[in-house]
Amino acid sequence: MRDVTLWREPVPPDGTMGEPLARGRFGEYGGRYAPESLVEACHEVEAAFREAWTDPGFRGALARLLAVHAGRPTPLTPADRLSEALGVRLLLKREDLTHTGSHKINNVLGQALLAVRMGRRRLIAETGAGQHGVATATAAALLGLGATVFMGERDIERQALNVFRMRMLGAEVVPVTAGSRTLKDATSEAMRHWVGATGEAHYCVGSVVGPDPYPWMVREFQRVIGEEARAQCAAELRTGVPDHVVACVGGGSNAAGTFAGFADTPARLVGVEAEGGAGASRGRLGVLHGCRSLFLQDDDGQIVEAHSISAGLDYPGVGPEHAHLRDLGRARYVTVTDEEAVEAAVRLARTEGIVPALESAHALAWVIRAAGDGELPSGSTVLMTLSGRGDKDVSTLKELL
Structure with missing residues (x-):
């Protein structure tokens, strides 16, 4: 079925897409609906990101990696x-x-540098098409971190090349057999895994989803x-x-x-x-x-x-x-x-x-x-x-x- 929605008159451009409102809100959306065991971890990620994003040294290190490793611009x-x-x-x-x-490498290099800054030794990630998983495995190898990537069983079957790439880069790829065996369930399993690993691992969310500060932080890295x-x-x-x-x-x-x-x-x-x-x-x-x-x-x-x-x-x-x-x-x-x-x-x-x-x-x-x-x-x-x-x-x- 084709989309037939007509254009609405857009709001005048006004600097939309700045920092979210209090509690990570974009209007009525966003927030931090995380299990109690992850609330403190999200606070730590937010505090670390705010500090890093105003630090010229962090921004310079990221810009250098984006240029010499990712190939930007x-x-x-x-x-x-x-x-x-x-x-x-x-x-x-x-x-x-x-x-x-x-594009996944832009966000992952930022979060991997943040993980090192926070003293974390391993990256956790979810992936669907495998590109975020490959980027996470790449950044982990580059910075000397471990990597655990959760991927739905169906996606593992249709993205075999990326699964091989992740494993070649040294990442552990964990098949997810629950539910639809795709990205939604891989994300759920990654978050569950993070609950027991917040002290030593950073959850490297791949998109502008998840609890605050991830939607804002990922957008800024992208x-x-x-x-x-x-x-x-x-x-x-x-x-x-x-x-x-x-x-x-x-x-x-x-x-x-x-x-x-x-x-x-x-x-x-x-x-x-x-x-x-x-x-x-x-x-x-x-x-x-x-x-x-x-x-x-x-x-x-x-x-x-x-x-x-x-x-x-x-x-x-x-x-x-x-x-x-x-x-x-x-x-x-x-x-x-x-x-x-x-x-x-x-x-x-x-x-x-x-x-x-x-x-x-x-x-x-x-x-x-x-x-x-x-x-x-x-x-x-x-x-x-x-x-x-x-x-x-x-x-x-x-x-x-």
Whole structure:
């Protein structure tokens, strides 16, 4: 089913996406709904992050790692042939060109440095598509930390390459057999594991979800995407700012980081969800994994299993700041189907020589659809974050094509 929601008149750009309100709130969303045994650990993470984020030494160390290890800044690539076919000017922010192949490394390097600063010896992580797990294993190896990665059994089967990469980097990969055996259950198991390990391990949350301060902290570590893209667009575009800024959304970290660079501009912000995992588009208010946000639920308030061909979008909710941006009208959230995402991935490969991750292909699918039906006027400029490369999805695509 296609999204047919019309644009709402957005709130005037006003510096939205700053620090959250008291108790980690973004409007009515967010907060710290953690077990009593984790409340103090969350306080410690918040205090450490606040101190580190105002420390030029920490910021400098992170900037250096992002440059010499992750390969930042990533380029802004004009998709010339596809732009000509669509009648819009499409610019791709190339997070697929970072070390490890996705935007996840930006956040993980920040949290790993924070863990060292806090005296922690091990990183705990959850992963769906495996990219966050690979990034966590990479940062742990780089900084001499241990790594324990929880991954749903179904995702282990469809992301075998990334599982091998994590193990080669020295991480322990723990299969999760409960529930849907995907990202939601991997997150639950990672949080349970953290309960008994707060003194020696840091939970490296992979998206803008979880209890405060994680949604804010992860967004700040991913803000580098939007800030770089803002400067690059200023040099590339006559207007300096694109008409539309588009990114895929599961929990929503690459979108949050991208949007943060443009929240105070007239650009329209568009988050693209999987049809079967549309927390922002069709979710209801609830609490999961330590925060209050929008989640897919049944009539009894039980979390409904999400579905997506892309393991990274297979999550039944959305980060609390995205829910707030939706309510404000500052960002719009739309959905695309598995079939549209696969078609978009093939089209980008054959027009621009880029094989995108299936997560990123969802964002591209909406751009293609919106340009075709006139929702993106001819001549519009569109910045799209290409959050990851498609190596991990080759087996899935091979079965379908």
